[in-house]
Every structure is written in C-alpha cells, then in structure tokens.
Amino acid sequence: MNFEPHLERLRLISPVRRQVAAAVFFMGLGVLIQLVFPKGVAYFIDHVQELRLETISAPVIGLGLLWLLVQAAASTLRYYYFELAGHLIINRIRRRLFDVLINQPVSFFDRHHVGEITSRLSGDVQSLHQSLTMGGANALQSLFMFGGGVAMLLYISPLLSVMLLVFVPASLYFGKVSGASHRDYAKAVQACMADSSRVAQEHFAHVRLVHAFNQQGGASASYGEACRRLLELSMAGTRRQSAFRAGLSVLDFGALLCALGLGAYLIGKRALSVGDLMAFVIYSNIVTQAAGALSESWNMWMRSMGATDRIFEIMRTHRPPPAPRPQAPLTGRLGFEDVVFSYPERPGVRALDGVGFGIAAGEKVALVGASGAGKSTIAALVLGHYQPDGGRLLFDGLPAAGLDLAAIRRGIAVVEQEPSLFSGSIADNIAFAVPERKVPLDEVMAAARLAHAHEFIQGFPQGYDTVVGEHGVQLSGGQKQRVAIARALLRDPAILILDEATSALDAASEQLVQGALDRLMAGRTTVIIAHRFSTIAKADRILVLEQGRLVQQGSHEQLVRQLDGAYFRLVKDQMFAPRPETPLPA
Numbered sequence: 001m002n003f004e005p006h007l008e009r010l011r012l013i014s015p016v017r018r019q020v021a022a023a024v025f026f027m028g029l030g031v032l033i034q035l036v037f038p039k040g041v042a043y044f045i046d047h048v049q050e051l052r053l054e055t056i057s058a059p060v061i062g063l064g065l066l067w068l069l070v071q072a073a074a075s076t077l078r079y080y081y082f083e084l085a086g087h088l089i090i091n092r093i094r095r096r097l098f099d100v101l102i103n104q105p106v107s108f109f110d111r112h113h114v115g116e117i118t119s120r121l122s123g124d125v126q127s128l129h130q131s132l133t134m135g136g137a138n139a140l141q142s143l144f145m146f147g148g149g150v151a152m153l154l155y156i157s158p159l160l161s162v163m164l165l166v167f168v169p170a171s172l173y174f175g176k177v178s179g180a181s182h183r184d185y186a187k188a189v190q191a192c193m194a195d196s197s198r199v200a201q202e203h204f205a206h207v208r209l210v211h212a213f214n215q216q217g218g219a220s221a222s223y224g225e226a227c228r229r230l231l232e233l234s235m236a237g238t239r240r241q242s243a244f245r246a247g248l249s250v251l252d253f254g255a256l257l258c259a260l261g262l263g264a265y266l267i268g269k270r271a272l273s274v275g276d277l278m279a280f281v282i283y284s285n286i287v288t289q290a291a292g293a294l295s296e297s298w299n300m301w302m303r304s305m306g307a308t309d310r311i312f313e314i315m316r317t318h319r320p321p322p323a324p325r326p327q328a329p330l331t332g333r334l335g336f337e338d339v340v341f342s343y344p345e346r347p348g349v350r351a352l353d354g355v356g357f358g359i360a361a362g363e364k365v366a367l368v369g370a371s372g373a374g375k376s377t378i379a380a381l382v383l384g385h386y387q388p389d390g391g392r393l394l395f396d397g398l399p400a401a402g403l404d405l406a407a408i409r410r411g412i413a414v415v416e417q418e419p420s421l422f423s424g425s426i427a428d429n430i431a432f433a434v435p436e437r438k439v440p441l442d443e444v445m446a447a448a449r450l451a452h453a454h455e456f457i458q459g460f461p462q463g464y465d466t467v468v469g470e471h472g473v474q475l476s477g478g479q480k481q482r483v484a485i486a487r488a489l490l491r492d493p494a495i496l497i498l499d500e501a502t503s504a505l506d507a508a509s510e511q512l513v514q515g516a517l518d519r520l521m522a523g524r525t526t527v528i529i530a531h532r533f534s535t536i537a538k539a540d541r542i543l544v545l546e547q548g549r550l551v552q553q554g555s556h557e558q559l560v561r562q563l564d565g566a567y568f569r570l571v572k573d574q575m576f577a578p579r580p581e582t583p584l585p586a
C-alpha cells in the first residue's frame with residue numbers, strides 16, 4: 001500500500017499542531033469519562049441493595065457534578081479546537097491552492113475551464129475540510145473508545161472478550177473493502193460537480209448572449225443534464241453506503257446477542273456478576289460501534305482522498321518561481337529568430353512557423369494578417385505566456401530563455417482588445433499596473449489625465465473611488481479603453497503591446513482614445529495587432545503574416561506596390577477599417 005498520499009494530507013495538520021494537540025487532549029479526557037460510566041453502572045447494579053439515601057453524601061454528589069462539568073468542558077473544548085484547527089488548515093489550503101493556480105502557466109487555463117477551477121477551490125477544499133476536521137475527530141475518538149473499550153472488556157471477562165473480538169476484525173475488514181470503492185466514486189462525483197459548475201459559470205458569464213438568443217431553456221437543459229449525472233452518481237453512492245450500514249448493523253447486533261447468551265451462561269456458573277454483564281454489554285456496544293465508526297471514518301477518508309486527488313495533483317505541479325536575477329531594465333529592442341510554435345492543446349498545428357524579425361527600440365510595428373494568421377500568438381510569446389518550440393526570442397539582443405521572466409514583463413505593458421477591469425475602484429484598476437509598490441493617487445490621476453480619462457472619472461459622484469466591473473458601474477467601450485491606456489501609461493513600459501479594438505467607437509470617443517494611444521506609444525517600442533488602417537498607416541513598419549509565416553514586411557507605401565503580395569490582397573479585400581485613404585495603384 002502506498003502511504004504517501006495519506007501522509008501528504010496529514011502533513012497539512014503540522015502548522016496547527018498546537019490546536020490539534022489541545023483537541024486530542026480534551027478528546028482523551030472525554031473518552032476516559034465515558035469509559036468509566038459503564039463500570040459505575042455495574043457497581044450501582046451489583047450494590048443496589050446496600051445503597052441508602054444517607055450514604056449518598058455531599059462528596060459523592062460533588063464528585064458527580066464535577067464529572068458532569070468536566071465531561072461538558074472536555075466535549076466543548078474538543079469541538080472548539082478541532083473546528084479551529086480545521087478552519088486554519090482550510091484557510092491555508094485555499095490560499096495555497098489559489099497561489100498555485102494563479103501561478104500556473106497560461107497553457108493550464110487553455111486546458112481547464114474557470115468554472116471547474118472555482119469548483120476545485122470551493123467544493124474540493126470543503127470536502128478536505130470535512131475529512132480533516134470532523135472526520136478526523138470522529139476517527140480519533142473511535143480509536144480511543146475502541147482501545148479503552150477493549151481494555152475494559154478484557155478486564156471484566158477475558159472469555160467473553162475473545163468471543164466478541166471475532167466480530168471486530170469482521171467490521172474493520174468490511175469497512176476497508178468498501179472504502180476502496182468509495183474513493184473512485186467520490187472522484188467521479190467531484191468531477192461531475194466541477195462539470196456542473198462549469199456549465200453554470202459559462203452561462204452566467206454569457207448571460208446577455210443567452211437571453212439574446214432565447215437560450216434560457218437550452219441553458220437549463222445543459223445544467224439539468226449535468227445535475228442528472230451528479231444525481232445518478234450520488235444515488236449510487238447512497239445505495240452503497242446503505243448496504244455498508246446494513247452490514248455493520250448485522251455485525252453489531254450479532255455481537256450483542258452472542259455476548260448476552262454467553263454472559264447468561266457465565267452468571268449461572270457464578271463466573272460473572274449481573275452488573276458486570278451489564279457493563280460488558282455496554283462496553284461491547286462501545287467497541288463494536290467504535291469499530292463501525294472507524295470503518296465509516298475510513299470510508300469518509302477514502303471519499304475525501306478521491307475528491308481531493310485533483311487538488312493535490314495541481315499542488316504538486318507548483319514550481320516556486322525562480323529567484324529573481326539582477327537584470328537591467330529593458331530598452332525596448334526586440335527580436336524573433338526563426339520561431340516555431342504550436343499551442344500545447346494543438347501540437348500538430350504550427351501557429352508560428354519560422355518567424356524572424358527585429359524591432360529597434362522605439363519602433364512601431366503593426367502586425368497584420370487574416371484571422372488566425374498568428375498575430376496574437378506573437379504577442380503571447382513576447383509576454384512569455386508560452387515558450388517557443390524552436391528558435392528564440394531576444395530582448396535587447398539577449399536570448400529570453402536566459403533572462404528573468406518577471407523582469408522582462410516589468411518592461412512590457414499590454415492594452416487588450418476588450419480591456420478587462422476588476423471589480424474594484426477605478427483607482428485600483430489603474431494602479432493594477434504597478435504591483436511592486438502602493439501607487440499614490442496623484443500618480444494615478446496623472447496617468448488618467450494623459451489618457452484623457454480624468455474628465456469622465458471626475459464626472460462620477462465617487463470619482464476615482466467609483467467601483468467598476470462585475471458589480472459596479474459599467475463603463476462604455478471608449479471609457480474602458482482609456483482606463484486601460486492610463487493603466488499602461490502608469491507602468492511606463494519599454495515595450496507596448498497593443499491589441500487594437502475591432503469594434504468602432506463613435507467619432508468623438510475614437511479621437512479621445514487615439515489621442516491617448518498616441519501619448520502612450522510615444523518613444524516606446526510598440527507592437528500593434530492592427531485592425532484599423534489609420535493605425536497601420538502610422539506604423540514605422542508592417543509585418544504581414546499568413547498562416548503562421550511572416551510573408552512580407554515594409555511600410556504601407558512599399559507593400560501596397562507589390563501587387564502579388566499578401567498585403568495588397570488584404571487591402572483589396574478591405575480587411576482594415578475604415579477603407580485606406582491611400583489609393584491603390586492602378
């Protein structure tokens with residue numbers, strides 16, 4: 001048997017050793033008190049004739065009250081410390097799992113849906129919580145009760161004990177056998193839960209589209225199907241669990257009947273008192289129940305092992321980021337040398353096929369090409385989201401592979417096609433550009449002024465504190481763009497990656513955004529994934545891509561003269577908006 005996965009989970013307890021030790025101490029105390037009780041009952045039954053009210057003196061009553069108090073305190077403190085340890089552990093795992101997830105390479109998010117990932121963070125972690133806290137507490141308590149109960153049984157009657165001990169291994173074995181199947185079942189349930197979360201998350205995220213296409217019914221059907229699979233699996237698990245409980249109950253009552261039969265025989269032989277038989281029955285019940293609870297705890301542990309396998313798989317993939325290496329800030333010189341790249345999810349298709357070019361510091365280069373030609377892939381490689389399969393990238397003439405990725409990224413800013421804003425204040429969204437320090441508001445404002453965003457932000461009643469994004473004020477396309485430009489300006493990058501918005505803004509907004517972009521691009525190396533002719537015309541150089549290959553480069557005037565070239569075809573097919581002001585050669 002491989003113990004490592006079990007140990008891996010138990011190691012999570014180590015930072016909360018003190019709380020766990022306190023919980024175990026109070027649990028031990030509680031168990032001790034419970035184990036004394038049957039023997040006290042035996043004494044009472046065997047001496048019931050001799051007991052008089054006068055003999056129940058104040059110290060006896062005091063002792064009884066103390067017993068009650070200690071019992072209550074032990075049980076309360078046991079619960080408190082186990083829960084406390086559980087919350088601390090789970091809080092730690094949740095944060096660690098998030099750290100591991102957020103640091104995964106971008107390709108990880110190509111393979112896993114956001115809904116699935118959030119389900120792992122909530123559902124799987126919750127399952128681990130239950131098994132480590134209440135599951136762990138019950139298992140430990142059962143173990144103590146089992147050990148103490150067996151000792152008391154042997155003390156009262158070794159002969160009866162031997163008979164009873166036949167049943168105990170049977171229920172333990174029974175638990176072990178059913179535990180193995182529980183693990184696989186729990187894994188399947190958790191996968192199903194992640195799947196239903198994915199379906200729900202996807203439809204909520206695109207709720208406008210769902211309504212626009214009257215797809216509410218379709219959404220309900222998809223979610224219903226995911227829930228049906230989950231229900232089927234859960235029902236199968238419940239059937240298994242019921243069969244397991246029935247088996248345990250047969251063993252429990254079998255043991256009780258045998259103990260009564262043999263006990264009566266021993267009383268007849270004067271080898272056992274009535275009180276001791278009574279105590280024996282109670283202890284035997286404690287022992288068989290503890291054995292059953294141990295089996296059940298094992299099942300629960302195995303279910304949690306299955307449910308949390310994915311968490312640990314993900315955690316194992318975590319590689320701490322390499323120690324930062326001293327590196328001079330980028331000046332903006334960028335190069336691709338014969339770069340070959342396929343997305344990990346599509347290993348057979350080359351998204352870039354032998355692409356090579358150099359960009360001087362401060363140069364503005366437009367990437368053009370039909371949809372799927374590889375423009376965004378070039379940007380993704382510059383940002384270090386993926387590593388090339390062949391060839392290399394150069395920053396300031398140095399191979400990227402030998403440089404510190406975080407330092408490279410510090411020198412780059414990106415303005416996305418559809419700028420993403422987090423649900424926070426506008427100031428927070430702009431300051432997002434500089435994670436290394438707390439950015440003062442006047443710096444945020446200065447960036448917003450340059451980006452022509454200050455005026456509209458000041459127009460909101462809460463100004464820079466206005467909450468935007470998920471649950472806040474929704475900004476127009478042009479406003480979002482200007483916030484994103486302010487964010488990039490604040491970063492003050494050497495290299496700017498600009499994924500130009502395809503949707504047209506109204507003329508006034510367009511002018512404001514364009515003005516802000518001009519300020520942003522001034523003096524910086526800029527790689528523009530270009531869709532507008534006005535942008536392309538302003539670029540120092542145009543790189544034309546076709547099916548992952550760089551097929552042409554030059555200025556608009558140079559390229560448009562090559563009548564058999566890809567660029568001419570793109571212009572002719574009106575791939576850019578608005579139509580080129582530069583007339584095509586006759």
Ligand SMILES: Nc1ncnc2c1ncn2[C@@H]1O[C@H](COP(=O)(O)OP(=O)(O)OP(=O)(O)O)[C@@H](O)[C@H]1O
Binds near residue numbers: 344345346370375378
């Ligand atoms: N994450 C991904 N996983 C697998 N294949 C991808 C991924 N992203 C893009 N591709 C594929 O790689 C090729 C290049 O895509 P890319 O996004 O670079 O094109 P593009 O020129 O930016 O297109 P567009 O102008 O439509 O955005 C396409 O065939 C595309 O389907």
